[in-house]
Amino acid sequence: MSKSEILIIDDEPQIRKLLEITLESNDYRVWQAATAKEGILLAASHPPELILLDLGLPDKSGHEVLKEIRSWYNKSVIILSVQNSEADIVLALDNGATDYLTKPFRSAELLARIRSAIRRNSTINFDNKITCGDLEIDIPARTVLKNKEILKLTATEFKLLVLFVKNEGRVLTHQFILKEIWGIGSQTETQYLRVFVGTLRKKIETDPNIPQHIITQSGIGYRFV
Amino acid sequence: MSKSEILIIDDEPQIRKLLEITLESNDYRVWQAATAKEGILLAASHPPELILLDLGLPDKSGHEVLKEIRSWYNKSVIILSVQNSEADIVLALDNGATDYLTKPFRSAELLARIRSAIRRNSTINFDNKITCGDLEIDIPARTVLKNKEILKLTATEFKLLVLFVKNEGRVLTHQFILKEIWGIGSQTETQYLRVFVGTLRKKIETDPNIPQHIITQSGIGYRFV
DNA sequence: ATTGAAGTATAAAGATTTTATAAAACTATT
DNA sequence: AATAGTTTTATAAAATCTTTATACTTCAAT
Numbered sequence: 001m002s003k004s005e006i007l008i009i010d011d012e013p014q015i016r017k018l019l020e021i022t023l024e025s026n027d028y029r030v031w032q033a034a035t036a037k038e039g040i041l042l043a044a045s046h047p048p049e050l051i052l053l054d055l056g057l058p059d060k061s062g063h064e065v066l067k068e069i070r071s072w073y074n075k076s077v078i079i080l081s082v083q084n085s086e087a088d089i090v091l092a093l094d095n096g097a098t099d100y101l102t103k104p105f106r107s108a109e110l111l112a113r114i115r116s117a118i119r120r121n122s123t124i125n126f127d128n129k130i131t132c133g134d135l136e137i138d139i140p141a142r143t144v145l146k147n148k149e150i151l152k153l154t155a156t157e158f159k160l161l162v163l164f165v166k167n168e169g170r171v172l173t174h175q176f177i178l179k180e181i182w183g184i185g186s187q188t189e190t191q192y193l194r195v196f197v198g199t200l201r202k203k204i205e206t207d208p209n210i211p212q213h214i215i216t217q218s219g220i221g222y223r224f225v
Numbered sequence: 226m227s228k229s230e231i232l233i234i235d236d237e238p239q240i241r242k243l244l245e246i247t248l249e250s251n252d253y254r255v256w257q258a259a260t261a262k263e264g265i266l267l268a269a270s271h272p273p274e275l276i277l278l279d280l281g282l283p284d285k286s287g288h289e290v291l292k293e294i295r296s297w298y299n300k301s302v303i304i305l306s307v308q309n310s311e312a313d314i315v316l317a318l319d320n321g322a323t324d325y326l327t328k329p330f331r332s333a334e335l336l337a338r339i340r341s342a343i344r345r346n347s348t349i350n351f352d353n354k355i356t357c358g359d360l361e362i363d364i365p366a367r368t369v370l371k372n373k374e375i376l377k378l379t380a381t382e383f384k385l386l387v388l389f390v391k392n393e394g395r396v397l398t399h400q401f402i403l404k405e406i407w408g409i410g411s412q413t414e415t416q417y418l419r420v421f422v423g424t425l426r427k428k429i430e431t432d433p434n435i436p437q438h439i440i441t442q443s444g445i446g447y448r449f450v
Numbered sequence: 451a452t453t454g455a456a457g458t459a460t461a462a463a464g465a466t467t468t469t470a471t472a473a474a475a476c477t478a479t480t
Numbered sequence: 481a482a483t484a485g486t487t488t489t490a491t492a493a494a495a496t497c498t499t500t501a502t503a504c505t506t507c508a509a510t
Contacts, residue, residue: 116353154485171367190468192487198470218468218495219380220367379496415457417498423460443457443506 003029004118005046009039009065010054010080015103019052022107028114036060043069049118053097054080055088063091070096076117080105130165132224135204135213137165146204156181157200164214164224173221197222228254229343230271234264234290235279235305240328244277247332253339261285268294274343278322279305280313288316295321301342305330311444315398318445323395325445341450345394355390357449360429360438362390371429381406382425389439389449398446422447 006028008019016032023030031048033039036057043051051069055062066077076098081088083102092100098117101110130137136145139162144151153161159181164172178187186192201208215223231253233244241257248255256273258264261282268276276294280287291302301323306313314325323342326335355362361370364387369376378386388405389397403412411417426433440448 112353119354156486169366169368189487191489194469195471195487198472201470216469216495217367217377217380220383223368381497414498416500419457419459420498422458426459441458 003027004050005029005031005048006114007031007033007039007043007046007048007051009033009036009043009051009057009062011035011056011058012054015054015080019110022110023114026111036062036065039065040068043073047073047075049075049121050114051075051077052080053077055085055092056082063088063095066092066095066097075121078113078117132165132168133213134206135165137161144204151203153200153203156196157203160196160200161204164222168224171217171221171223175221177221228252229275230254230256230273231339232256232258232264232268232271232273232276234258234261234268234276234282234287236260236281236283237279240279240305244335247335248339251336261287261290264290265293268298272298272300274300274346275339276300276302277305278302280310280317281307288313288320291317291320291322300346303338303342314445315400318396318398319401324448325396341394348393357390357393357438359431360390362386369429376428378425378428381421382428385421385425386429389447393449396442396446396448400446402446 006023008016008030010016010019010032011034013034016034020030020032031042031046033042036059039051039053039057051073053062053065057065062079066079069077077096079089079092079097079100081092081100081102085102089100098120099113101113128139130139134147136148138144142158144153144158144161160177163177163180174190174193175187177193178189182189182192197214198208201211201214204213205211213224215225217223231248233241233255235241235244235257236259238259241259245255245257256267256271258267261284264276264278264282276298278287278290282290287304291304294302302321304314304317304322304325306317306325306327308327310327314327317325323345324338326338353364355364359372361373362368367383369378369383369386384406385402388402399415399418400412402418403414406421407414407417422439423433426436426439429438430436438449440450442448
């Protein structure tokens, strides 16, 4: 297996050097950029497995870089930020960052988070057609087939199903699902979710009384299998 | 590989000598201190892989030494104490001790505890996926696999398991666990803990009557291995 | 060896929380 | 106004947590 490639976008040479040494001695192939412009170019010309992005760049804010990159790059991006910049971190996570590290960081932690982020890459499925047992979901066409029969789902039901399918196997908390489907501000309306899980089960489960796809985790949320 | 260094802080010369002989013949490099002051200085100037700390020191209580050391030292500290001093042991464990031994101790047990404590140093885990023998725990996905089979845990059982796993090898006192899971205010409800350890054992242990993972430390708490 | 005390394990009853479901009320679209 | 879809409300059922009761285990003192 070839080495995983990591792109570092950070303007501080010492940090880049430190990261380079740590990563190369752990068998990663490292690319470096000192400016936002350079970083975006490198990421585009040579998409790496993972990007380490400093938020404090000289020519353009890290947030802008993240947004730009995210329009075509869908692997992991870990944010590097100084301490006490929680607002920055929250913004970055909302813009699609995978994880974050605050400087100074211990190399054990850095490496663990990188491993975890890269592991996640391989499970992100951006295919437009997803098959899950007897279900077949075509996201752009907005159609769902169960045993080759077309199902009629409402907009919300479809969004919910796509969210479940994209996170197959994971337990999604009520909060998370509500945030994703209804937006922040509706995170306490657990009852919406119950109603829609109910209608979705009626359509996708062979026996809605014994759900095989949408599993309840009482007190936490749901898991799709 | 160089020898692991162990610092002994104990005022009794016979005990120090006994420990020295046992440890050096098992390929450890031994440092010694007879007083609290000396011990703290040595630990600071030359941080060892492990500290063996006697609670009954002449100049300062072992508890104070532990607190002081813990502000900068994050490797394992094993407490040496006389028998029937459970209150002392509980206090020390809550102050961050890793494990304890009551004098007189058998050298086989001493060595086993030391090996386990040193192993712990290197496996402090920032990773999100943790493997523990036949158990696989994915914290963000909130899933637990036993021999690749998914286990269904309730919210409280999962919290408890995560706490145990994150402190693998450490002795956790009842008080500490109750505080972490049920919050301060429930620290006297040891019975809750007994019930939940029982249900958790039923799910994660191959034979709940002979627990291999959650070990009872009578009068003190539990240890996860 | 027997007893008693302290600590532990387990089952099960009771209380509480969470979930599922139906249905009513509301909203937007045609 | 009819329709489809969403948001609320109400309530029964299920799951989980708390509490109680009881039995077991360990170990020191008689």
